[in-house]
Amino acid sequence: xxxxxxxxxxxxxLPDDFRDQHPSVWVDxxxxxxxxxxxxxxxxxxxxxxxxxxxxxxxxxxxxxxxSNGYGxxxxxxxxxxxxxxxxxxxxxxxxxxxxxxxxPPTRVAEEFAMIDVISGGRLIAGFPxxxxxxxxxxxxxxxxxxxxxxxxxxDLVLRAWTEPDTFAWxxxxxxxxxxxxxxxxxxxxxxxxxxxxxxxxxxxxxxxxMDHVYAYLSYFGYLAGQATMDGFWKEMxxxxxxxxPYRAGFLQFVGVAxxxxxxxxxxxxxxxxxxxxxxxxxxRFANAPGYxxxxxxxxxxxxxVAQVARMRRFDTLxxxxxxxxEKGYVIIGSPDEVAERLKQVATDxxxxxxxxxxxxxxxxKDLAKYNTQLFxxxxxxxxxxxxxxxxxxxxxxxxxxxxxxxxxxxxxxxxAAGVSP
Amino acid sequence: xxxxxxxREPEALSVEINGFACRVWRKGEGPKLGFLAGFGGxxxxxxxxxxxxxxxxxxxxxxxxxxxxxxxHTVLDSHLDWVLAVRQLLQRAGLDGADLAGSSVGGSFAAxxxxxxxxxxxxxxxxxxxxxxxEKEPMTDPWAQRAPEVPAxxxxxxxxxxELKTEPEGANAPEWPIEQVRANEAAxxxxxxxxxxxxxxxxxxxxxxxxxxxxxxDRIMPRSYADRFASAIAGRTEVRTIPGAGHLxxxxxxxxxxxAILAWTR
Numbered sequence: 001x002x003x004x005x006x007x008x009x010x011x012x013x014l015p016d017d018f019r020d021q022h023p024s025v026w027v028d029x030x031x032x033x034x035x036x037x038x039x040x041x042x043x044x045x046x047x048x049x050x051x052x053x054x055x056x057x058x059x060x061x062x063x064x065x066x067x068s069n070g071y072g073x074x075x076x077x078x079x080x081x082x083x084x085x086x087x088x089x090x091x092x093x094x095x096x097x098x099x100x101x102x103x104x105p106p107t108r109v110a111e112e113f114a115m116i117d118v119i120s121g122g123r124l125i126a127g128f129p130x131x132x133x134x135x136x137x138x139x140x141x142x143x144x145x146x147x148x149x150x151x152x153x154x155x156d157l158v159l160r161a162w163t164e165p166d167t168f169a170w171x172x173x174x175x176x177x178x179x180x181x182x183x184x185x186x187x188x189x190x191x192x193x194x195x196x197x198x199x200x201x202x203x204x205x206x207x208x209x210x211m212d213h214v215y216a217y218l219s220y221f222g223y224l225a226g227q228a229t230m231d232g233f234w235k236e237m238x239x240x241x242x243x244x245x246p247y248r249a250g251f252l253q254f255v256g257v258a259x260x261x262x263x264x265x266x267x268x269x270x271x272x273x274x275x276x277x278x279x280x281x282x283x284x285r286f287a288n289a290p291g292y293x294x295x296x297x298x299x300x301x302x303x304x305x306v307a308q309v310a311r312m313r314r315f316d317t318l319x320x321x322x323x324x325x326x327e328k329g330y331v332i333i334g335s336p337d338e339v340a341e342r343l344k345q346v347a348t349d350x351x352x353x354x355x356x357x358x359x360x361x362x363x364x365x366k367d368l369a370k371y372n373t374q375l376f377x378x379x380x381x382x383x384x385x386x387x388x389x390x391x392x393x394x395x396x397x398x399x400x401x402x403x404x405x406x407x408x409x410x411x412x413x414x415x416x417a418a419g420v421s422p
Numbered sequence: 423x424x425x426x427x428x429x430r431e432p433e434a435l436s437v438e439i440n441g442f443a444c445r446v447w448r449k450g451e452g453p454k455l456g457f458l459a460g461f462g463g464x465x466x467x468x469x470x471x472x473x474x475x476x477x478x479x480x481x482x483x484x485x486x487x488x489x490x491x492x493x494x495h496t497v498l499d500s501h502l503d504w505v506l507a508v509r510q511l512l513q514r515a516g517l518d519g520a521d522l523a524g525s526s527v528g529g530s531f532a533a534x535x536x537x538x539x540x541x542x543x544x545x546x547x548x549x550x551x552x553x554x555x556x557e558k559e560p561m562t563d564p565w566a567q568r569a570p571e572v573p574a575x576x577x578x579x580x581x582x583x584x585e586l587k588t589e590p591e592g593a594n595a596p597e598w599p600i601e602q603v604r605a606n607e608a609a610x611x612x613x614x615x616x617x618x619x620x621x622x623x624x625x626x627x628x629x630x631x632x633x634x635x636x637x638x639x640d641r642i643m644p645r646s647y648a649d650r651f652a653s654a655i656a657g658r659t660e661v662r663t664i665p666g667a668g669h670l671x672x673x674x675x676x677x678x679x680x681x682a683i684l685a686w687t688r
Contacts, residue, residue, distance in 0.1 A: 137614075138615075143610060143615075144614065145496075145614070285567055291610055295493075
C-alpha cells in the first residue's frame with residue numbers, strides 16, 4: 001500500500017462571513033481577500049509541511065493545479081514540485097497534475113515534467129487532469145466544447161515527445177508543431193508513471209485501462225460516497241479483462257488523527273468546517289460549462305465533482321458541520337487505531353492501493369498539520385504499509401539508484417553561511 | 423401541392439452537412455425567407471414562424487449542434503468551418519439568394535454569409551446578432567449563469583423561454599435535456615468566451631440592406647451593439663427597437679418581430 005500526502009494549499013484566511021458576503025471562492029473571488037504577505041507565510045508553511053511529510057516517511061507528496069481561487073494556491077504545481085525536488089531525497093513527487101489543454105503548446109508540460117523528473121532523479125508521478133470548469137473554461141477561457149479533444153491530443157503529444165527519439169512534426173487537430181524535440185528528456189523510461197484524476201465517467205475508466213494509466217478518484221466526499229464510483233471502476237476493469245491490481249487506482253481521503261476520537265473531533269472541527277464551508281463555496285454559475293461533461297456521461301447520470309457540490313448546495317445536502325462531515329465519511333477522524341482500522345476497510349472495500357491523504361485541510365495550522373502527519377506516520381502507517389504486498393505497483397516512480405543521484409547540499413540560511421558564531 | 427391548400431403543419435426535411443443531418447422546416451407560400459434561430463435553437467415550433475409563413479415560403483434550417491442539427495458542431499473547429507457549414511446549409515435548404523433573418527447566434531452567421539458571399543442574401547434582418555464584444559459595455563455572459571436565472575435573462579417574459587425549453591410530454595427523457603445542453607455547447611463552440619468572432623472586420627462587406635432588431639429589454643446585449651452593426655454595414659441599415667421584448671425578441675413579441683421582418687423584406 002502506498003500512502004501519499006496531498007496538499008491543496010488553501011488560502012487559510014478567508015473571512016468568517018465569506019459564504020454570506022462573497023458569491024464564489026473561484027473565478028471571481030475578490031482580490032482584496034488576498035494578502036500576499038500572509039500568503040508568503042502560507043506558502044512557506046505549506047512547503048514545510050510537505051517536506052515534513054517526506055521526512056516522516058510518506059511514499060509520495062502530492063500537489064495540484066488550480067486557477068483564480070482561494071481553494072488551492074497552486075496555479076503552477078510544478079514550481080512547488082521543483083522546490084520539493086531539491087529539499088527531499090527519496091519521496092515520490094506526485095504532480096496531480098498539469099491541465100494539459102491549458103498549455104500552449106502542450107509540449108511545455110512534457111518539458112517541465114521532464115525537468116522535475118531529471119532534477120529529482122526520476123521521482124515524478126505525472127498527473128494529467130482535464131481541470132475543473134472553473135479553472136479551464138472560466139478562469140482560462142478555454143472552449144468547453146473542444147476542451148476534452150484538446151486534452152486527449154495534448155496527452156498523445158506529450159507522450160510522444162517523451163518517447164520519440166527523433167525530432168518529429170506534430171500535425172494535430174489543435175496543435176501543429178514542425179519540430180518537436182524536447183530537452184531535457186525524463187529519467188524514467190519509457191516515461192514517468194501517468195495518473196489520471198477523474199470523476200466517475202466510464203469513458204475515463206476505459207481510457208485509463210487502454211493506456212494503462214492509474215485512475216485516481218479525488219473525491220471531497222470520502223469513502224462512503226466513493227464506493228459506488230470505485231465499484232463502477234472495478235466492474236469496468238473486469239469487463240475489459242484487466243486484473244484487480246489495487247495499484248490501478250488512487251483515492252483521496254481527508255484524515256485527522258489524534259490521541260482519541262473526542263480529541264480529533266475537537267482539533268479538526270474548525271479546519272474541516274472551513275474547508276466544506278468556504279473552500280467549496282463555488283458559485284453554481286461556474287460549476288459547469290456546456291460541453292464540459294460529455295453526452296455519454298450526461299446520459300449515465302454521472303455528475304462531476306464541482307457540479308455535485310453545486311447540486312448539493314442547491315438541495316442543501318452538502319455537509320458543512322462537523323457532525324455531518326464525519327458521519328458522511330468526508331473526513332475520517334479518530335485515534336491512530338481507529339483511523340488505521342477505517343482506512344484498512346476503505347482500502348479493502350474500494351480496492352485502492354494508492355491512498356492520497358489530505359492531512360492539512362482548510363485553515364489547519366502548520367503545528368496541527370505536522371501533529372496529524374507525525375501521529376499518522378508513527379502509529380497509523382505501520383498498520384497499513386503491508387496491505388496489497390502481493391501485488392506489484394507498476395505505476396510507481398523508478399528513480400535512479402541512490403548512489404547515482406546528486407548529493408543535496410544542505411540548506412544554509414545566510415546567517416549560518418556567514419559563519420556567525422558565538 | 424395544389425394552389426390554395428392551407429398548410430397547417432410545417433414540412434420537415436433534412437439536409438446533410440459534414441455527414442450530420444440538419445433539420446429544415448418549411449411552411450407557407452410566396453418568395454422564400456430563411457430564418458436562423460438564436461441561442462438555444464428551436465427545440466419546437468414557435469409562433470414567430472407561423473407569422474412569417476403567412477406571407478412567405480419560410481425555410482428554417484437548424485444550425486449544426488442546435489436542436490435538429492444533430493452533433494454537427496463537433497467537427498467545426500474554426501470560425502471558417504462554421505461559416506462554410508452555414509453557407510452550405512443555406513444552399514442545400516434552397517435559400518441561396520433569398521431574404522434571410524436570424525436571431526442572436528443565427529443572426530451573426532446570417533451576417534457572415536451576407537458579408538462573404540454578397541449574392542447569397544437579398545435582404546437581411548438581424549435580431550440582436552452576436553459577434554462583437556465591447557470592454558466598456560460587455561455583453562452578458564450567457565453561459566456562466568445559475569439555471570433559474572436564465573429565462574429572465576433571455577426573454578423579457580421568462581415564461582416565453584420556459585415554453586420553448588420545457589420538455590414536452592412523451593419526449594425521450596434523457597435526450598431532451600441533453601439536446602438543450604448541446605445547443606448551449608454549440609453556441610459556446612462558436613462564440614466562447616466573449617461572443618467575439620471579430621465580425622466587425624467583415625461587416626463593411628455587407629451590401630444587403632439590413633434591419634437591426636433589438637428588444638428594448640434585452641439583458642444580454644447592450645443597445646450600442648446594434649448601433650455598431652448598423653454603422654459598420656455598407657448597405658442601407660435601420661435599427662428597430664421592439665418594446666416589451668428581451669434578447670430573444672422573437673419569443674417575447676413574435677407578431678411585432680415578424681411584422682418588422684416582413685416589412686423589411688417585402
